[in-house]
Amino acid sequence: MADKAQLPLDLTQVKKAVQALQAFLKSKTSGETLLLDDTDNISLLFTLWKIPRRAQTIRIPLPHGQRTDTEEICLFTRDEPKMTSEQTQRFYKRLLEEKGVKNVSEIIPYNALKKEYKPFEAKRRLLGNFDLFLSDERIRRLLPSHLGKHFYLRKKEPLCVNLQSKHLARDINRVIQGTSIKVNNKGSCCMVRVAHSGMTADEVTENIEATVQTVVAKLRTKGPMVKVIHLKSPTSVALPIYTSDLKHLALVEEEQEKAKKKTESSNKKGRKNASTKTAESPAGGKEKLMDEEEEEIPLLVPIETPRKKAKLEKSSQKRKLVKASKPAAAKKGKKTPNKGVKNGGKTKAKVRKQARKSK
Numbered sequence: 001m002a003d004k005a006q007l008p009l010d011l012t013q014v015k016k017a018v019q020a021l022q023a024f025l026k027s028k029t030s031g032e033t034l035l036l037d038d039t040d041n042i043s044l045l046f047t048l049w050k051i052p053r054r055a056q057t058i059r060i061p062l063p064h065g066q067r068t069d070t071e072e073i074c075l076f077t078r079d080e081p082k083m084t085s086e087q088t089q090r091f092y093k094r095l096l097e098e099k100g101v102k103n104v105s106e107i108i109p110y111n112a113l114k115k116e117y118k119p120f121e122a123k124r125r126l127l128g129n130f131d132l133f134l135s136d137e138r139i140r141r142l143l144p145s146h147l148g149k150h151f152y153l154r155k156k157e158p159l160c161v162n163l164q165s166k167h168l169a170r171d172i173n174r175v176i177q178g179t180s181i182k183v184n185n186k187g188s189c190c191m192v193r194v195a196h197s198g199m200t201a202d203e204v205t206e207n208i209e210a211t212v213q214t215v216v217a218k219l220r221t222k223g224p225m226v227k228v229i230h231l232k233s234p235t236s237v238a239l240p241i242y243t244s245d246l247k248h249l250a251l252v253e254e255e256q257e258k259a260k261k262k263t264e265s266s267n268k269k270g271r272k273n274a275s276t277k278t279a280e281s282p283a284g285g286k287e288k289l290m291d292e293e294e295e296e297i298p299l300l301v302p303i304e305t306p307r308k309k310a311k312l313e314k315s316s317q318k319r320k321l322v323k324a325s326k327p328a329a330a331k332k333g334k335k336t337p338n339k340g341v342k343n344g345g346k347t348k349a350k351v352r353k354q355a356r357k358s359k
Helices: 009-027 031-036 085-099 112-115 118-127 141-145 167-177 202-218 245-279 307-359
Strands: 041-048 056-060 073-077 106-109 133-134 160-163 177-183 189-196 225-232 237-242
Touching: 009 202, 009 225, 009 237, 041 202, 041 237, 056 202, 073 085, 073 112, 085 106, 085 112, 085 167, 112 141, 133 177, 141 189, 160 167, 177 189, 177 202, 189 202
Parallel strands: 073 106, 073 133, 133 160
Antiparallel strands: 041 189, 041 225, 056 177, 225 237
């Protein structure tokens, strides 16, 4: 854990990379973007030595806010008892004004979210109208089923806030001006937004340092994990600001060898158990296994499997039984009508004789 506590960053090199990126972004800006006062996001790209076993989300407090005042923020709240959706909206607006929160531009209660934003087009419009979404922590488990997968695919899922906190303004500002990174267990790269192009070079470098140290400290892995760190914007090339030493590579190789040895030992144990089970006779005694190689069977020789033999034997037995039963049934069928005729004839003759005698 000691080597994970801090990562040696060369701040002078980081500042040079930030200045180069800012100069590139200024050269790409046109008159229209300057009039609209648009800014580009500045992000850090982390490349890890190996893929983590579990996914993780790390929240990072930044010394300088990385969001502009023009960004739109939406807050999802719970429904207050004995209040309509409009009344709950007014209630939370007053609460935020009293606590000194001015960044939230829209408040949507949970009941209004279910009714008004049920169609797909309404959800898509809601997703495009706001840059950041916040939610009351009391309803955070209910939101995914109503928001849909597009909020999570575009990484705009709502961040939880405790609206019952005594220091509400401080907590909300930390969430809004801070950032978060998602370490995925499906790849070795992850990206986090750190600043925007309207900030100074010193502010960007301080945000970068705070982000790197918190990520390294909160990663749930053993040993050194960060391989390379790049600085980039959506339209620029990735600029490297940190590369790890080859010592870390040796440590990673040692860990991989240990993992291979563990898997090999487990496989050997499984093979030994399987061999002992096959070597046991039905009486319970153990027989010696033969190490001789089996002779190769030529391809032209037909091979009959035990299943095919059993099927052939069953079919032959059925044929014999059918042949044996047919003549017996035929004989019985011939005898029965003859007996019936004889019996019938005898009875008719007796009846005629009795009728003659009575006359």
